[in-house]
Amino acid sequence: MRFRIFTEPHRGADYSTLLTVAKAAEELGFDAFFRSDHYMSSGPVRELPGPTDAWITLAGLARETEHIRLGTLVSPATFRLPGPLAVSVAQVDQMSGGRIEFGFGAGWIEVEHAAYGIPFPGIGERFERCAEQLEIITGLWETPEGGRYSFAGKHYSVTDSPALPKPAQRPRPPIVVGGFGPLRTPRLAARFADEFNVPFRNVPETAAAFGRVRRACIAAGRDPASMVYSAAQVVCCGRDDAELAKRATAIGREPSELRRNGLGGSPAEIAERVAEYAGAGAGTMYLQVLDLTDIDHLELLSQLLPLTGADGE
Structure with a gap:
């Protein structure tokens, strides 16, 4: 099992905070540092310091980290044009020495589009645009x-x-497609993705989504084993109940709810829960860390690496 730290900077984090978390994740042996690509959330908004741009952030982190992988979960097709986005991601991949992973999706939070003047077409058109963008971006990267x-x-x-510049990774950085839709998402993943991610679903729902993607791969003439399968869950870990309750309060959640709907509890409890996702087919777990000021939380979570046999490399 690979463990990746997954952050939500639009909830309130500037670049220096993200750099601190990314460096800590690298030093502690986590496989990757990922961030969402949002300007606002659909729920209550923390006004300050305001959002950060995902690819500008990753460009900075590419130069200030050494070996940890970096990526988005996920960049919306609505935010950027495909040609310039291919240029940006290829350049950041060069800047990182080939450590970028490109998470990409159709986009879904209408309020952030309205707040920043971004058109928000219907879901059918968003998926059409997503597929065309993936076609163009991969085509640009893979052209000799x-x-x-x-x-x-x-x-x-x-x-x-001219299909330039080229990313450092050849033929391209790994592409991550995520979701749990029954038809369009599995087909999109089977066609373009190196990794399929299921965010914030329980174990049976995650297993079912993996099954749909495997069937879509077979229908597309692709070996389902060529796909990496991953899950993402909010995490809240404590050495004892008091520490768990304190961390849960800091992110506006309850320990009992986190144990039911995420990864909540001691390192041993979380390792048992992660094993259930591994049994469903997940080889990678994204740990959504919501309090980015709590570096001690990351240190505690690093205990999962030996508990699950992960080495962080």
Whole structure:
């Protein structure tokens, strides 16, 4: 099992805070540091310090970390045009020495689009745009140097592109597609993704989503074993009940609720819960850490690595 730290900076974190967390995650042996790509949440908003841009953040972290992998979970297709996004991600991958993973999705929080002047089409069009963007981005990255790339779609067209720059990873950085929809998401993952992620679902629901993606892979003529399967859950860990309650209060949750709906409890309790996800087919677990000022929490969570046989490499 690989463990990755997953953050939600739009809830209130500036770059220096994210850098502290990323460096701590690297030093403690976690496999990766991921961040969401949001400007606002659908719930209560912490006004200050305001949102940070995901790819600008990752560019900075690429130069200030050494070996931890970095990525988004996930960048919305609504936020950026596919050509410039391919350039940005390729450049950040170069800056990191080939440590970027590209999480990508259709977008879903309407209020953040309205707040920052971003068009928010219906769900069908968002999925169409997502598929076309993935087609273009992978096409640009995978075009041989010296070649040209063109694409004509319903929403985007690319004409005679030099398809530069190239990412450090060849043919491209790993692509992560996530969700739990019954049809469009599995097909999109089977077509484009190296990893399929199920966020914030219980073990039976996660196993069912993995099964749909495996079937979609078979239908597409792809070996389901070529896909990495992962899960994401909010985590709240304490050495005892008092410490757990304190951390739960800090993120506005209850210990009992976190034990039911996330990864809540002692390191041993969380390791048992993670083993259930492993039994459902997950090889990677994203630990959603919501209080980014609590570095001691990360140190405690690092106890999961020997408990589960993970080495952080």
